[in-house]
Amino acid sequence: MLKVEHIGIAVKSLSVSIPLFEKLLNTPCYKTEAVASEGVSTAFFRQGDTKIELLEAARDDSPIAKFIAGKGEGMHHIAFEVQDIRAEMQRLRQEGFTLLQEEPKEGADNKLVCFLHPKSTNGILVELTQERV
Numbered sequence: 001m002l003k004v005e006h007i008g009i010a011v012k013s014l015s016v017s018i019p020l021f022e023k024l025l026n027t028p029c030y031k032t033e034a035v036a037s038e039g040v041s042t043a044f045f046r047q048g049d050t051k052i053e054l055l056e057a058a059r060d061d062s063p064i065a066k067f068i069a070g071k072g073e074g075m076h077h078i079a080f081e082v083q084d085i086r087a088e089m090q091r092l093r094q095e096g097f098t099l100l101q102e103e104p105k106e107g108a109d110n111k112l113v114c115f116l117h118p119k120s121t122n123g124i125l126v127e128l129t130q131e132r133v
């Protein structure tokens, strides 16, 4: 894995949390993007070499709505950038991790992504991301 690409934070409302994080990080939100397939709206902040991604549920059955209903707002996932997502998925499968996708899917921010089940990673939802070229 190359680096922590971003940290995902589940929020109830982007319109409340974007100005909050702009103040906290002292940097403007540079992009908002809806990911229809996931039922989420996202907002991104650059922080040095990595990013913060805020996630708001766009529908009641979105994974973010379920997460907030169960745990409240807060840290949702860590995303690691990888060079070759298929090779990394294969490696992690062989190491016994549970992947939530068989194939990489399209994520926010022009990425291919795959998630690992938190049950196999000490309760942390891990996202693999590869830049789409």
Ligand code: ZN
Pocket: 006, 007, 008, 053, 077, 079, 127
């Ligand atoms: Zn993410």
